[in-house]
Amino acid sequence: MTNLTDLTVADIRDGFRAGDFSAREVAEAFNANVAVAKALNAFIVETPEKALDAADAADRAKAAGEPLGALAGVPIGMKDLFCTQGVQTTAASHMLEGFVPTYESTVSGKLWAAGAGMLGKLNLDQFAMGSSNQTSYYGNVISPWRRKDGGNAALAPGGSSGGSSSAIAARLCPAATGTDTGGSIRQPAAFTGISGIKPTYGRCSRWGIVAFASSLDQAGPMARTVRDNAILLEVMSGFDPKDSTSLDLPVPQWEANLSSDLRGKTVGIPKEYRPDGLNSEIAALWDRGIEWLRDAGAKVVEVSLPHTQYALPTYYIIAPAEASSNLARYDGVRYGQRDLPDGAGLQDMYAATRAAGFGPEVKRRIMIGTYVLSAGFYDAYYTQAQKVRALIARDFEQAFEQCDLLLTPTAPSAAFALGEKQADPLAMYLNDVFTVPASLAGLPAMAVPGGLDAAGLPIGLQIIGKALDEQTVLNAGLAIEERAGFVARPNRWW
């Protein structure tokens, strides 16, 4: 019999409906994989009973001939940034340790309503701030991948959705939720040889997701195939009156309209994404990607995004500024941890609580954000960054007058070892150089695996589309997926 944990979301959905296996068998198989993968530290909380409950409900509905949800019989992982009713939600922080939401986030609620079951809450960088999963209060997530040099160096699964990427690559779940503020879906997907899409800003409701930088935060799916991403994104998207930035638009039928025929489409190759010193294996994969899209019928043109070099510094003003405001809510009064030194007053309690509850990277970003928003510096930093952000968005608009989508690398390198790049926060920030610009412009962007580097580690390509044109992004992703033939998977050592 097929190994159920090797199946894709589409395989599970269709096989369950066809009666090839029961939903309970699927849930049990994934629960078993989760239970023996502690070495990856991908989950903060495991919820095998939730996965079984959803599976049993799907099996009962099928037996009774009732209509089945789009994800009936499919167990998934939930990034621990989504509030889940009755299940601890921490954002990988000490601050929210023990926080058990009394409500469900809109996106997770939609997934459960469609029949999906929860395998557990996935580890991440603390408050989604990081690119390597080394800022979680609950320990580093380890990538299932290893370099083929015979060494056993523990590699970063990327971040911030590193629990999601590690768990999917290791077949602990067929798909998971992620969130992306500056690349937190795409970079971990690239590091682990899976796919993930950040939709247009406003497609997925932010209600019930622990906020990092509200003008940038977007939820999206992560899975092994483009089709699986389309299936999940359809369920996760849609208007929500509880999020004032939610787009009041119908959700397209992305899965039904998937097509890898790109005739009539023009792909732009932004020349600023090929800086001197770009990793030669990444550059070579990018060239192969261009050929794959040409082979799928697309025309290829060079385009210019002249403000690209300013995207990262813009992001590292705007994101910390918004974070300093969003994280002001952690005051030790309404939820989460409280640290009350003997004889302390209210102000002392705030300061002690926040000193104990936040990790170093979170504190660093709150303080940067506080500084750039403070009196006398607001215009020089924050207003200037908002203006440059407008120019970055305009670059994309002008490029899209000449093309329908952009193809770029996802990350500047394959996964690095845990511990590398830690001494210098700036070196870590540079990991997001290719993903941040699309975030600043609110555009849909997807990572797909393209191949392995010389060390045997996955490297990926990124597709950026016009606002609301997830379909073209997914279609180009499918064209690459079909031609790359990426079937590599990590050898099980955990």
Add this chain to the structure above:
Amino acid sequence: MSIDLQTVKKIASLSRISVTEAEAEAMVPELNNILGWVEQLGEVDVTGVEPMTAVIPNHQRLRDDVVTDGNVREKVLANAPQAEHGFFAVPKVIE
């Protein structure tokens, strides 16, 4: 613009994060490094550019002014570190 130890302590205080002397000292070069790097934005010509506030065109919606939620005091207080008599409890703030 470079920041000194006093400024770091002031930012920490504004952020309501208590820091030790050693932590504040360690943060001086770290924050200067990051701020020095983002200052390159100053070289961008932004003449006539409006600051971006909404990334995707959208409109602010109004809804009917009616009660849609409420009467969930126990749920609101469920995660409070300290709740008393149906309220959030904090250290004494008035002498």
